[in-house]
Amino acid sequence: MIKLVFLFAALVASAIGSPAANLTASCTVTSYSAIATAVSSCTTLTISGITVPAETTLTLSLKSGTKLTMEGTWTWKYAEWKGPLLKITRSDVTVTGSGLTLNGQGADYWDGKGDSGIKKPKFMTIATTGGSTFSDINLLNCPHQCISISSASDITLENFVIDVSDGDDNGGHDTDGFDVSGSTGITVKNSVVKNQDDCVAVNQGSDLVFSNLTCSGGHDLSLSVGQSTSNGSANKVSNVTFSDCTVTKSANGIHVKTQLNIPNGLLLKNTFSGITKYGINVQEDYAYGSSTGSPKGNIPITNLVLNEVTGSMSGGSSSMAVYILCGTDGCSDWKWSGVSVTNAKKDSSCNFTPTGYIDYK
Numbered sequence: 001m002i003k004l005v006f007l008f009a010a011l012v013a014s015a016i017g018s019p020a021a022n023l024t025a026s027c028t029v030t031s032y033s034a035i036a037t038a039v040s041s042c043t044t045l046t047i048s049g050i051t052v053p054a055e056t057t058l059t060l061s062l063k064s065g066t067k068l069t070m071e072g073t074w075t076w077k078y079a080e081w082k083g084p085l086l087k088i089t090r091s092d093v094t095v096t097g098s099g100l101t102l103n104g105q106g107a108d109y110w111d112g113k114g115d116s117g118i119k120k121p122k123f124m125t126i127a128t129t130g131g132s133t134f135s136d137i138n139l140l141n142c143p144h145q146c147i148s149i150s151s152a153s154d155i156t157l158e159n160f161v162i163d164v165s166d167g168d169d170n171g172g173h174d175t176d177g178f179d180v181s182g183s184t185g186i187t188v189k190n191s192v193v194k195n196q197d198d199c200v201a202v203n204q205g206s207d208l209v210f211s212n213l214t215c216s217g218g219h220d221l222s223l224s225v226g227q228s229t230s231n232g233s234a235n236k237v238s239n240v241t242f243s244d245c246t247v248t249k250s251a252n253g254i255h256v257k258t259q260l261n262i263p264n265g266l267l268l269k270n271t272f273s274g275i276t277k278y279g280i281n282v283q284e285d286y287a288y289g290s291s292t293g294s295p296k297g298n299i300p301i302t303n304l305v306l307n308e309v310t311g312s313m314s315g316g317s318s319s320m321a322v323y324i325l326c327g328t329d330g331c332s333d334w335k336w337s338g339v340s341v342t343n344a345k346k347d348s349s350c351n352f353t354p355t356g357y358i359d360y361k
């Protein structure tokens, strides 16, 4: 009986005593196991140099108003699974990298097959709302898609460097930079993407701004609409602006491809160079990863504005300045001005003529 009472007293003492004495220290964490407690109790928080266990999403469900500093090199133990490796949620958070490298160790996964090879984890999901900002975040060697902005609203991402250039000669594939779905009020600016797939791919969302992005090695700036076969309203993109973006050493400059229902696009002041396939490519014939050659007007593209979009092609045998393939009644109200594309080899091919279109070769 006495023993029991004694034990009980000791437990109460340690439960009350230790967290209170250590509150400051525990808001700076350097090990994976300390993260959960810190995230649930701290609103100013530093996480530094951690290693995350295999097959684990490090989910940071931050308290509203949290200022999180991510520091040092973060790594994840190898596992063949779908990820994501990191997910950040909740509202009104400020996330800043300080000497940060999120190292996905992509070389361990790359097999040149992307989606269809061994299972590879997606890297980072951002699902925050309410005025959240993310800055100075470096992602190195994403195994698969790099950043998914998903069910997010009212957020700004800036000074990101996504560097998957090691994958160029080592089997990197499907390493999209920024994928956006189900999100509204998103700004991504002043960032660099070196990868092997879309620099930006917008699948669904509204009020999106991409500015001063430097993209190289991959596919293009892309609006890819129509991922849902059952839900028309999930196939809508509207009010998207790309401005002052530069695309080099890539397949396309700008690529709009639709599979099912309604984007409104606005493209401003973008430049591209060394483009091997198409400078500007708009196609309404996309079906699950490739062109069918039979366009449909089921996802109309209205109000596609290009203003001061300039670029030069690689001059290679398959380079074409502008390719437009619209389905019946699929395209309307496009206004282009100051669009210039040089150094293409093949003649442009368009079955729809935007207002302001000139012959681009």
Ligand SMILES: *[C@@H]1O[C@H](CO)[C@@H](O)[C@H](O)[C@H]1NC(C)=O
Residues within 6 Å of the ligand: 018, 021, 022, 025, 026
């Ligand atoms: C505070 O926590 C750290 C690490 O969790 C521990 O090493 C240290 O002894 C604790 N200090 C006190 C006063 O409890």
Ligand SMILES: *[C@@H]1O[C@H](CO)[C@@H](O)[C@H](O)[C@H]1NC(C)=O
Residues within 6 Å of the ligand: 159, 189, 190, 191, 192, 212, 214
């Ligand atoms: C564009 O982004 C780069 C970082 O990628 C930055 O150094 C540069 O200052 C930005 N330019 C403007 C005009 O903000």
Ligand SMILES: *[C@@H]1O[C@H](CO)[C@@H](O)[C@H](O)[C@H]1NC(C)=O
Residues within 6 Å of the ligand: 185, 186, 206, 207, 208, 209, 239
């Ligand atoms: C388009 O998006 C921008 C950026 O989010 C926003 O400021 C603007 O109000 C939106 N325009 C319309 C017509 O919704």
Ligand SMILES: *[C@@H]1O[C@H](CO)[C@@H](O)[C@H](O)[C@H]1NC(C)=O
Residues within 6 Å of the ligand: 182, 231, 232, 233, 234
């Ligand atoms: C269809 O998509 C819209 C927009 O994403 C979503 O709000 C709605 O819940 C979806 N409906 C179904 C039945 O999934």
